[in-house]
Amino acid sequence: MSQRLNADRRGYYGPYGGRFVPETLMAPLEELTRAWRAARCDTAFQQEFHRYLRDLVGRPTPLYFAERLSREIGGARVYLKREDLCHTGAHKINNSLGQILLARRMGKKRVIAETGAGQHGVATAAMAAAFDMECVVYMGQVDMKRQALNVYRMREFGAKVVPVTAGQQTLKEAINEAMRDWVTNVRHTHYILGTAYGAHPYPVMVRNFQRIIGDEARRQILEKEERLPDLLIACVGGGSNAIGLFYPFLSDPAVRMLGVEAGGEGILPGKHAARFQGGSLGVLQGTRSYVLQDPYGQIELTHSVSAGLDYAAVGPEHAWLRDQGRVEYTFATDDQALDAFLRLARLEGIIPALESAHAIAAAIQRAPTLEKDKIILINLSGRGDKDVAQVAEKVTL
């Protein structure tokens, strides 16, 4: 099954993927593809990547049995893959580290990134500091306000954070602006895209840097339970934490998978970011996938309480996995995510990122429908310190 998720030579998964970018970016995408392919086969590169994952990122991250949560919600037993314990607080750093090593290998001195929740920006800024590169992060002004803590963290790492004031001032506009920077400074700049989205090779490359999540989780659950989980759950914005967890399990037919999109205030145009609920086939920011758009092909507004899921399109691999029936996709609303956020804090002493809280919310729905001997494994993709101020605005404690 996992063979079926290999992009073809042109970066397609069935009808999804490809490279829909201005001509100026085609040569750098080819250069990146060549560099990444060579690095993949280079043992020294892989050893270096894994050494930094261990010593700098803090891997392997634990797989934690959430006993109180499991008891409280009833039904299946719930395990949490603790990506929130990664250095800088989310799974994003796995990819930022991989790409910065690649940028160095390509001789680039400057890296740029987009960020929504700020986790990818923080991870990239930290890695740029560690590897002595100039770093510019584009972030929508609305997101800068709701994730202010992460803006300071990026600046502490020495990165320049550029506010993006176009359109809805969130993740999509930040990607547009990062692509404009890249097209302008393409000769000495590498664009560290933060999710399994965009033009080929980004989706497959980011997935490969993130598959460490699933590789570890698979080994860990076999050690603890001597069997594979019954259900994997992860939130899906662009889709990198989900694909990172799912990918190493794709060949295990007994392992079911659930991706959770942002249902926002409900599935109405402009009120959510659940591409598989209200989206259709389109081309946005380099790739062909499910996109929230109006009947004229203009991209629709999106809404989610979680900046990291607040995006109008989904990674092409997820679109393909959905078509294949291999992964099921659902959504959690803002209210369900906020509820899950607090329940995990109260029951396990863990504050999840609002993004990851969507996965917890789905588990709260699903676990009671499964028998007690079943196992759910959730990717707790990030920690929620960044969200505390925002949650405080919505919930009085």
Next chain:
Amino acid sequence: MSRIREIFQQLRRADRKGFIVYLTAGDPSLPATVERVLALVDAGVDVVELGMPFSDPLADGRVNQAAAERALAAGVTLAGVLDAVRAIRRQSPVPLVLYSYLNPLLARGLENTLMRVAEAGFDGVLPLDLPPEEAEVFQPAFQKSGLDHICLVAPTSDDQRVERIVRYASGFVYCISRAGVTGAQEQIADDAAAVTARTRRHTALPLAIGFGISTPDQAHMAATLADAVVVGSALVQRWHEADTKKDGTAEQVRSWVKEMAEAVHGR
């Protein structure tokens, strides 16, 4: 023969360079676009590119982004742009190119959309985010519509890429003078000469050069490198300033266009 081929043949016979301008369709309104295209033709413009406003114009600089936002806020759709083109066609045979991101062209099916675009009176389409690797799939729809497919060559396109790009090109080839987004620059990049020379090695199609040309001197210089010169953001900005009465009048914009046209045509 397409109107685009025809105009370039005429220009060649007259030993003149072509002057191409870009306008965002529907900024500030579609009737204004019709009026402006006709005024541009009177001022000596040879080909007009009309930009289909898109919500996420990632290849465009600030000026064209703002123009697209204004047009979308005014409710511009492709159907409206096509009506405007029909209105232009009743009064002028000027070659018209639709400059568009791919997604608005795909929304109702590419083949159907290109047929409608051709029927309304457009002569060519310039898709911003359709590199040759992806163009193959879309080529039959282009051929069926009879529209010229205007392809982009970038400073980062090597000989191998240029050779591949021109296989899909018809009408003319648009050479991007520098790596970057649309918008004015102080001087024309050194890339400009290299990119036109490289493209010339692979095609006999007319070459246009654009991105960042905003003064008569730059236009004159660019005209020595290619068969035609494209001016976009500089005109969009001037017209917007006149619209908002910040700077200049419509009359001044028209005389600037005339000056630019003369710089290109060499008279």
